[in-house]
Amino acid sequence: MLEVRDLKVSFRTEQGLVQAIDGVSFSVAEGEILGVVGESGSGKTVSLLAVMGLITDPNALIEGSIKYKGRELVGLNAKEMRQLRGREIAMIFQDPMTALTPVYTIGWQIAEQIRAHNKISAKAAELRAIELLAEVNIPNPAEAIHRYPHQLSGGMRQRAVIAMALSCNPSLLVADEPTTALDVTVQAQILDLVRKLQRNHKSAVVFITHDMGVIAEIASRVMVMYAGRIVERGSQSQLFSSPLHPYTKALLDSIPPLEGPKPHRLKSIPGAPPTLLNRPAGCAFAPRCVNRFEACINTPALTANGHDAACFRVNP
Amino acid sequence: MFLAIAQRLGQMLFVMLGISITVFLIFFATPGADPSARIAGRNASPEVLEAVRKSFGFDQPFYVQYLIMMKKIFISGDLTSFVNRGWKVVPAILDAIPVTLSLVIGAAVLWVIFAIIIGTVAAATRGSWLDKALMIMGLIGISMPVYWLGEVMNLITQSRFKDTWMFSWVPPLGYKNFSDSPKAWFLTLIIPWITLAILYIGLYARVLRANLIEAMQEDYVRTARAKGLSETRILLRHALRTSLISFITLFGLDFGALVGGAALLTEVVFDLHGVGKLTYEALLTLDLPVIMATVLYASIFVVLANALVDVIYIFLDPRVRTV
Numbered sequence: 016m017l018e019v020r021d022l023k024v025s026f027r028t029e030q031g032l033v034q035a036i037d038g039v040s041f042s043v044a045e046g047e048i049l050g051v052v053g054e055s056g057s058g059k060t061v062s063l064l065a066v067m068g069l070i071t072d073p074n075a076l077i078e079g080s081i082k083y084k085g086r087e088l089v090g091l092n093a094k095e096m097r098q099l100r101g102r103e104i105a106m107i108f109q110d111p112m113t114a115l116t117p118v119y120t121i122g123w124q125i126a127e128q129i130r131a132h133n134k135i136s137a138k139a140a141e142l143r144a145i146e147l148l149a150e151v152n153i154p155n156p157a158e159a160i161h162r163y164p165h166q167l168s169g170g171m172r173q174r175a176v177i178a179m180a181l182s183c184n185p186s187l188l189v190a191d192e193p194t195t196a197l198d199v200t201v202q203a204q205i206l207d208l209v210r211k212l213q214r215n216h217k218s219a220v221v222f223i224t225h226d227m228g229v230i231a232e233i234a235s236r237v238m239v240m241y242a243g244r245i246v247e248r249g250s251q252s253q254l255f256s257s258p259l260h261p262y263t264k265a266l267l268d269s270i271p272p273l274e275g276p277k278p279h280r281l282k283s284i285p286g287a288p289p290t291l292l293n294r295p296a297g298c299a300f301a302p303r304c305v306n307r308f309e310a311c312i313n314t315p316a317l318t319a320n321g322h323d324a325a326c327f328r329v330n331p
Numbered sequence: 332m333f334l335a336i337a338q339r340l341g342q343m344l345f346v347m348l349g350i351s352i353t354v355f356l357i358f359f360a361t362p363g364a365d366p367s368a369r370i371a372g373r374n375a376s377p378e379v380l381e382a383v384r385k386s387f388g389f390d391q392p393f394y395v396q397y398l399i400m401m402k403k404i405f406i407s408g409d410l411t412s413f414v415n416r417g418w419k420v421v422p423a424i425l426d427a428i429p430v431t432l433s434l435v436i437g438a439a440v441l442w443v444i445f446a447i448i449i450g451t452v453a454a455a456t457r458g459s460w461l462d463k464a465l466m467i468m469g470l471i472g473i474s475m476p477v478y479w480l481g482e483v484m485n486l487i488t489q490s491r492f493k494d495t496w497m498f499s500w501v502p503p504l505g506y507k508n509f510s511d512s513p514k515a516w517f518l519t520l521i522i523p524w525i526t527l528a529i530l531y532i533g534l535y536a537r538v539l540r541a542n543l544i545e546a547m548q549e550d551y552v553r554t555a556r557a558k559g560l561s562e563t564r565i566l567l568r569h570a571l572r573t574s575l576i577s578f579i580t581l582f583g584l585d586f587g588a589l590v591g592g593a594a595l596l597t598e599v600v601f602d603l604h605g606v607g608k609l610t611y612e613a614l615l616t617l618d619l620p621v622i623m624a625t626v627l628y629a630s631i632f633v634v635l636a637n638a639l640v641d642v643i644y645i646f647l648d649p650r651v652r653t654v
């Protein structure tokens with residue numbers, strides 16, 4: 016359904032051109048949940064914002080191809096992109112505290128989106144908003160539509176944001192760390208909700224997170240990003256049972272095990288991810304990698320056989 | 332929401348009480364100065380001094396003096412000026428208030444409308460030549476002193492081009508009562524309104540543009556974009572709507588100050604006998620009763636303007652509605 020080929024996003028900055036996304040390719044099939052994982056700054060948000068056509072920075076350059084249901088989105092005119100956004104592809108953002116306009120009720124904001132894409136009356140849109148709020152388990156939805164964002168807790172706001180994203184039955188839902196800003200119990204509820212909605216609405220979901228634990232909970236396929244490139248991708252079970260890339264292994268080592276004895280200390284990855292300006296030539300992970308050898312001064316290609324990694328140890 | 336409004340109005344009364352006491356103490360309880368001598372004016376005869384002392388109760392405790400003063404200003408309204416023998420102060424103020432209100436409210440309407448239009452257009456076309464041209468015009472508006480601009484306006488409309496088709500409609504300087512002739516009232520005020528508004532249009536348009544551009548970077552604008560709304564709708568319904576909150580805050584301060592007498596220069600240039608001009612003249616002659624009364628009336632309007640802004644605020648920002 017979504018086919019991203021060799022996506023490159025760079026920004027003109029005072030220090031020169033920085034390449035935030037360097038040749039990323041992935042696809043999302045109907046009804047699946049693709050998990051995108053990686054450290055902060057690895058380009059998860061930027062790559063999905065590019066899909067949404069939401070990179071508004073005039074200094075950004077986007078190259079490559081993004082095909083949605085066969086339609087090329089790179090270079091699509093603003094009006095057609097707008098008609099897709101919110102109706103076909105919806106996005107949920109990280110921080111529910113700031114994601115809603117403070118001066119309107121949540122019912123108004125949901126109805127606004129519905130009416131942007133469908134010719135229906137204000138009353139019908141309001142009824143639909145109530146239905147949606149009920150669907151995301153907001154208690155007393157008929158009354159909740161009159162609430163302002165500041166009157167709701169973080170978890171409730173995120174539910175309202177999800178209800179809004181689902182309002183036009185999108186085929187693709189992009190969730191950018193929707194649980195990071197919430198506490199653990201609320202996090203679990205929101206994950207349940209996303210899974211339930213994905214089943215009911217049969218939408219595909221791209222779920223961005225930096226938490227391997229969340230990936231284990233929700234994703235059917237996973238793509239691991241590092242410094243603007245994909246380093247490994249595969250099904251969730253492949254990735255968790257037999258990770259190929261040293262970075263994925265290191266990420267898995269850094270989540271606490273669910274059963275068995277607790278390790279004395281969790282392993283962490285030494286060093287810090289490179290900044291965009293001083294990304295090493297060749298494999299960007301090499302300086303932090305325990306398995307590096309001579310070949311790593313070149314850029315490893317991503318294999319293409321279902322469970323792929325960009326590493327010379329795997330694909331010499 | 333109504334509770335919140337009622338609460339604001341209640342607070343207003345307390346603020347006014349506080350102001351009246353403070354002003355009274357400053358003028359009449361300053362140690363070492365004899366208020367009756369100041370009220371009576373320079374070179375007053377002993378008989379006049381005695382009359383002042385009796386009439387203002389200066390031989391009695393402060394609270395009685397305060398009450399007498401408040402009664403003279405607000406209830407009986409028979410406060411008289413001794414500097415301008417026998418001149419009744421309260422009616423003079425009541426005559427001046429409509430002049431100032433007409434001037435300031437009209438200018439405020441102009442400046443709010445034009446500032447919103449110019450600021451929004453500039454923000455929407457950010458970086459373009461139109462944006463740059465509007466902002467330079469705004470800067471020019473801000474840097475023109477109002478008395479100079481007023482004189483230039485007078486020069487153009489009252490003398491140089493007075494008899495051309497362009498400005499033959501401009502009546503001579505001075506104020507016409509609305510109740511006598513709404514048309515004359517309107518025509519005499521057009522030039523003063525524009526003059527007073529220009530500075531604020533420039534200022535407010537620039538502030539609004541900056542606020543809008545900042546708002547367009549907010550997360551909720553990204554959400555609005557993700558919803559598939561048009562850029563115009565996002566700008567007007569989301570960014571402008573939230574930016575108006577700080578716009579109104581600024582407006583309250585300026586509007587209150589202008590009604591309270593800060594429109595003095597405009598009033599002088601256009602020969603409008605408003606509160607600012609009255610205060611100014613009273614200060615020149617050190618006419619204490621007039622100063623006292625105008626300060627009190629002015630403060631009432633400042634407080635009222637602020638209360639009005641608070642009420643608008645309650646409508647604009649749901650976050651302040653909860654008491």
Ligand SMILES: Nc1ncnc2c1ncn2[C@@H]1O[C@H](COP(=O)(O)OP(=O)(O)OP(=O)(O)O)[C@@H](O)[C@H]1O
Nearest residue numbers: 026035054055056057058059060061062072225291
């Ligand atoms: N407008 C921009 N101008 C310049 N650089 C940018 C811009 N937007 C993003 N970047 C850079 O792109 C890189 C990728 O950012 P991105 O937000 O995609 O990271 P992320 O993986 O989502 O991280 P996080 O987990 O913190 O959300 C970062 O290094 C960031 O500094």
Ligand SMILES: [Mg+2]
Nearest residue numbers: 059060061191
């Ligand atoms: Mg991000």
